Amino acid sequence: TGLKKSVIKSESGEVDLLNGFMQLNYYESLLQDSIFVDFMFVDSGNTLKGKSTMEGLPVHSSEDFTLEFSDNNDVLLKGEMIVNKVTSVNIEDNKTVVTLHLVTEEFIKNEESKTHCNKRMDGKISDNVKLILEDENYLATEKKLDIEETDNNYNFFGNGRKAFYTMNWLSTKSVPSKDGKKGESAGFILWETSKGYHFKSIDALFAQKPKKKFIFTATSDAKEVPADYDGKILEHFSDNRINLQNKFKMGAYGTKLIRFDPFNCFYEVV
Numbered sequence: 273t274g275l276k277k278s279v280i281k282s283e284s285g286e287v288d289l290l291n292g293f294m295q296l297n298y299y300e301s302l303l304q305d306s307i308f309v310d311f312m313f314v315d316s317g318n319t320l321k322g323k324s325t326m327e328g329l330p331v332h333s334s335e336d337f338t339l340e341f342s343d344n345n346d347v348l349l350k351g352e353m354i355v356n357k358v359t360s361v362n363i364e365d366n367k368t369v370v371t372l373h374l375v376t377e378e379f380i381k382n383e384e385s386k387t388h389c390n391k392r393m394d395g396k397i398s399d400n401v402k403l404i405l406e407d408e409n410y411l412a413t414e415k416k417l418d419i420e421e422t423d424n425n426y427n428f429f430g431n432g433r434k435a436f437y438t439m440n441w442l443s444t445k446s447v448p449s450k451d452g453k454k455g456e457s458a459g460f461i462l463w464e465t466s467k468g469y470h471f472k473s474i475d476a477l478f479a480q481k482p483k484k485k486f487i488f489t490a491t492s493d494a495k496e497v498p499a500d501y502d503g504k505i506l507e508h509f510s511d512n513r514i515n516l517q518n519k520f521k522m523g524a525y526g527t528k529l530i531r532f533d534p535f536n537c538f539y540e541v542v
Contacts, residue, residue: 274342278311280355280372281336282329287320289313294369296341298349302463305382305436309339309353309374317366326370331358337374349466354380376464378411382436387411389430389438397446398422401462401471404435411435416468420460420476423449436462439471448473 275296278289292313299308320328329335333355340350353374360370381387387410393400398421404410405417424447430438443460458474487498488505497504519525529542 274346275340276342276348277338277340277350278313279338280325280329280331281338282331284329285320287325287329289325292316292325298341298343300463300465302461304463305440306376306379306464307351307353307466311337311339311372311374313370313372314363315360315368315370324368326358326360326368331355331370331372333357334380337372339374347466351466352377356380378405378413378415378464381411382434387435388432389435390432392427392429394427395425396422397424397426397442397460398471400426401439401442404439405469413469415464417471418468419471420473421449422446422460422473443471446473448475450476450479 275290275293278293279286280289289311292315293311294314295310295312297310299310315324315326317324322328325331335355337353337355338350339353340348342348354377355372356375356379357373358370359373360368362368389404389410393403398419402417402419405413424445426442426445428442433441439462443462446460447457448460460471460473461477462469462471464470484502485500486503486505487501488508489496489498531540531542532538
């Protein structure tokens with residue numbers, strides 16, 4: 273990565289961590305609601321008023337972090353992050369390797385009770401997803417939104433669910449206005465990239481022309497790439513995480529439904 277800026281801020285000041293920078297891991301995925309970053313640097317003494325960064329600011333969590341870097345395609349990525357967790361390892365008496373686990377502001381807001389969905393929402397699912405992302409009563413994001421219009425309406429009560437949980441729950445009930453029809457669509461996916469939030473149907477994603485094609489074969493030689501493919505998947509594995517005990521706890525093999533009508537005192541156990 274070509275790191276351009278890495279400034280951590282607290283109430284007592286700010287420090288640019290460029291000089292001590294070691295490693296940056298940036299994560300974005302179709303299966304993640306938010307971007308995550310792991311920033312590793314060497315924290316030595318005399319950084320801030322004769323103290324290290326960790327002691328001088330000090331750094332615990334919730335500090336603001338401004339990040340700018342170029343990826344392998346020389347695309348400039350930048351954003352405002354928040355320190356969610358700090359991991360440190362001592363290597364010498366006056367030096368410590370520190371890893372800052374960074375998250376987005378929306379990721380933190382999602383945990384606050386005031387952003388939980390407690391109201392009734394009506395109309396198109398895509399409109400409600402946009403509302404949850406932008407409205408000041410919910411995540412209030414200022415990031416760019418790429419939301420595909422849904423064909424169906426769905427009226428529901430939030431019942432105190434978290435914002436991201438609600439949107440992912442709605443994505444399974446969404447039908448695209450294009451490239452799909454009711455009863456045969458695969459639902460939607462919500463994810464974040466450096467360009468903002470995306471809410472797109474799986475049908476539409478598969479309907480577009482592929483950006484790149486990769487194939488998994490039995491051979492591990494990356495040079496032997498078949499025609500019409502851009503590269504090879506070097507490793508693939510499946511993980512079956514079925515836990516019998518947990519399934520019993522959740523009532524997979526034995527559930528009970530109690531029905532009661534207060535008007536005629538009808539009582540039934542199914």
